[in-house]
Amino acid sequence: MASAEGISMAMAAGTEAARQHSVQATSFDFPSVQQIFSELPESSSSLSDRGSETLSLEEHEKMFRALSLVIENAESAAESGNAFDLKELHASLEQADADARRGRRDVESLQSVLEILNKLWASNSEFLVQAAEVMANGSRELSWRGPIGKSGILKFFLDVISSKKNVGVKLLYHSLRLVGNTCADMNENRQIVLEGFYTLPIIRHFLNPELVHVAIPVIYNICMDYEPAHAQVAENRTAYIILKLLKDGVIKDNSALLNFSYDLVELASEQAQGIDNSPDGTIWLLTQLALEETEFDHFSSLVNSLTAYLDKERFQNACVSNNMVEDVLSVLRRSFSIEIDETSKEEVSGIAQIRLKINQALGEVSASELFAEHYPLDSALAQTLKSWIIADEEQLQICACVMLGNLARSDEVCQVMVRDLKIHVELVSVLESGSRGSVLHSVLGFLKNLAIAGDNRVSLAEAGIIPAVSRLWAFESVPQVQFMAASIARQVTISSMENIARLLAPLSEDPDSPAHKRTYLSLLLSLFEKTDSAPIKTEIGRTVASICRTVTPKAREGDEAAKSLLEKLYTLHEGVARPVGAMITQTQWPVVRSEGWFALALMASNHSGCVAVVNCLHNEEVAMLLKKTLDGEVSASDASDESSKPDETQVTKDRDNVFVLVQELLKNEAGALPMGSRETLEGLVKTSSLRLKGTQDA
Structure with missing residues (x-):
């Protein structure tokens, strides 16, 4: 388990006090989930009105006979504790099986089932709940998921979920089950959900305490490993909705449900739409839940989401102006007490990445122009950071240096x-x-x-x-x-x-x-x-x-x-001028090259410095550049790209500095130059002087 022993008690207490102050000072607006839903587009159902049809006894009996085997087999399976045995569904759909054996497509044989489902809906039949349960059970079998989607049965139950009519909880429950099962690993069916914009009607059922435990996994199944669904779910503000429900205690302490919930929050936070549409208070919810979390996987999802939000300037400014930076610091400190499996490379690497991401986010936040205004040097936060400089935890030290450095x-x-x-x-x-x-x-x-x-x-x-x-x-x-x-x-x-x-x-x-x-x-x-x-x-x-x-x-x-x-x-x-030669031969910064020529000229004005300059000129590249510069062969057009291109004023300045350099060298070298080199430099000076005189005469 990661240790936080290196953090002093005083520092921990100070940060905790700052965090409490931050919570009290926060002025975020936290819209209710109902308010969020009121701002999102209304969903519609293509189903006819319930109760719009009246069935005769003969028609009712006909439908009953057609589906009686389905119900009987489902009931007998339930009594035997095997409610989800696909063989029961296959046995009840004898005609469909026979057609399949003759090569007829299952989707066609399910058309009659869809017709009956529509009639049961239109007649407001209670029998529809039992039919929905059987279909939901059958949809657990992979081979039936495609036909259920293609036959229109999936859309039927999506419309049931979207309906604003009086739909009972049991019917909604089995409808959601069918959608969730049918969309598992089935992209064709997921696309049906997306094209009809059915994710929002499903998300609306998060508010129903009797359905939230199935509605969240349904959305998870639609999104799992299917990128097109991520954007639509994010655009429906799923991250904020789930976070608000978690904070309000609507989503209870159910391990599997919490796993789905935190995964969906992280998934939605990876989408620009999800972040842009979220209320500012989303970052407060993320930090508070992270500070309360004890499970590494959940903590990881929350922190990954938080850092994604803090990558945006809007949320950086919201974090600072709402005195929330202390909270984010507390999340970093919390990462050292969250329990991980030290034998798991994935978790060890994961916690390290989390700390790195928080530090990067805090670096961005502290770079905000608002940061210095809200957190001056005498603030509690600045004092906490100062104490972290010598902390035992490296990421706390890095955090302190980056944030104080930004101040x-x-x-x-x-x-x-x-x-x-x-x-x-x-x-x-x-x-x-x-x-x-x-x-x-x-x-x-x-x-x-x-x-x-x-x-x-x-x-x-x-x-x-x-x-x-x-x-x-x-x-x-x-x-x-x-x-x-x-x-x-x-x-x-x-x-x-x-x-x-x-x-x-x-x-x-x-x-x-x-x-x-x-x-x-x-x-x-x-x-x-x-x-x-x-x-x-x-x-x-x-x-x-x-x-x-x-x-x-x-x-x-x-x-x-x-x-x-x-x-x-x-x-x-010895060789003190050689690094100056490196300034001259580099091509990225023209102004640095100019600094180099000027420095060599200063060195050459000293008798001892001349020896160092001669040593530098043993570098053939430096010597060649000196000759080309003095001859006027170096121009602004010689640069390899625009970013490293000197202007003509710079070129002229370099030529003047090199001219002075050579003059000082000839005056002070006292035998340091070989005779041939001296004659070459004298010739360069003479040629350059004539060129300059000619330019002035012209």
């Missing part, structure tokens, strides 16, 4: 989270705890949001975020985690000399240790050399470029700290 949409909110709530301290502790990839990914995503606010970057670094993410640069099993960890390194060092110093700090303070000559940036560059992921390579390049943009101008101004950092950057990190 962190402005610098002001992010700063409050870090400065006042100290959320970042708990997040960093999770990174250091050896959590699984899915948790790490959600924590990193949240931290990246927090790092966007400039004032937060130093606080994050002071909490140890750089050493924490550096461990994840070796997390090869989940490349997304590696990417996010690399991305945070860039985010926290943007425009921050203090954090750049931390990134360039030695891995060991012991001067005799080999790690003293290595920095956290060294680990990031090692990841660059190992990974095959272009996004990761590019992100590492952007980190190096960001460091250059921040430190180089300050070093030129004489800032001693900046000079020291620049010296560390180049002397301790």
Whole structure:
């Protein structure tokens, strides 16, 4: 059984209190089932009025003789405890059997039965109940279901069900039985039901306590493995009707009936018509029933349905504006106490999928613009989520990170989270705890949001975020985690000399240790050399470029700290410019390529940086792009698709940056360039200068 021991009692009590508050504050309108039926189209029956015909004694006796064997055999079968033996029906329909043996179609031999049924209806004969019972019993035999449908007998009983005349419960009961039996695994008969729009008349009998236990299975039989029926049943608001009846206690605690009911709710919730036509209160009914449920299968159906509704913006907004998000959180927490068979792979996988779906739904809900308005940082829900960051259950941690991360949409909110709530301290502790990839990914995503606010970057670094993410640069099993960890390194060092110093700090303070000559940036560059992921390579390049943009101008101004950092950057990190080359060779983002050329130009303005640039130019692809850019051979039309197409301004900017890059390289390289390479670059600069002069003269 799944355990919820990792959830603190205080957290559980807080969520429960929030849930009770939510229920009290809910302002949903819950229309009655009668009101729902009044809004749906009226059904009609093609049967004649009951009592419109008067039968003579001779006619009555004739019909009686024709069906007497049916009744007698049905009664004798009932007395022997074998009320559903098809042989009794076959024995009573001797002519039909004889015709069948001669190759005559059963549907034709049942025509006389249909005629008698119509007369019994028209004469208001009580004998019709017995005839209906016999036909319902016989319809259990698969071989008779097709003929019953084709002969019109199925439609007759569907019309009985649809009739607004005085139809007794017993006749309706056996009529429903016949429909349910005849539609089991028989698509031709199901189509008859759909074409006549008979599902709604059957659903209307859900309100009858004497018929609900048969009407629900009938609808289930019509829908089972038959997609065309799903939409019609959903359009009749079946999900809401069943949920309301369950909540009101109309559908009693009958195991089989509950199974059918929850399956139908889930089936209807898979259809757009079913969701679009449902009242807003449907999601409240789903959550309350889920919180009360103890059976895994029923809980699963309810949660699958709930998450289908919460996939729609209308219900997301309804959930938030009616203070119902706490309820959905409680459903997630409930999933850890619902009993499952741990030996069943299906149930173990099922509960995991349920938790994933709830988390996805809560992520969508918290992304709503209304969410921040209804649930500010000082709300009980936000406090609950904060406590979940360090919960023992991974899906609770993921939920907290995603939802709070969605709140962190402005610098002001992010700063409050870090400065006042100290959320970042708990997040960093999770990174250091050896959590699984899915948790790490959600924590990193949240931290990246927090790092966007400039004032937060130093606080994050002071909490140890750089050493924490550096461990994840070796997390090869989940490349997304590696990417996010690399991305945070860039985010926290943007425009921050203090954090750049931390990134360039030695891995060991012991001067005799080999790690003293290595920095956290060294680990990031090692990841660059190992990974095959272009996004990761590019992100590492952007980190190096960001460091250059921040430190180089300050070093030129004489800032001693900046000079020291620049010296560390180049002397301790051989190949530091290679990731910048990856920015240039990628083709997806033209603006990133421009960042790369600018960064190389900054590097080339430093004597030590020139060595790194020359190392980068050993990459033939980078060297070729440099030549083509300077020669004017790279244009906006070279892009493979519109999304990666630079504009002409971008192309011109790149050419200017490359021109500066080559000039700085020639000025500062101090023998780092081979003679042949230097001559080539000098020639490119001269040709480019002449081209530019010619353009200006023109």
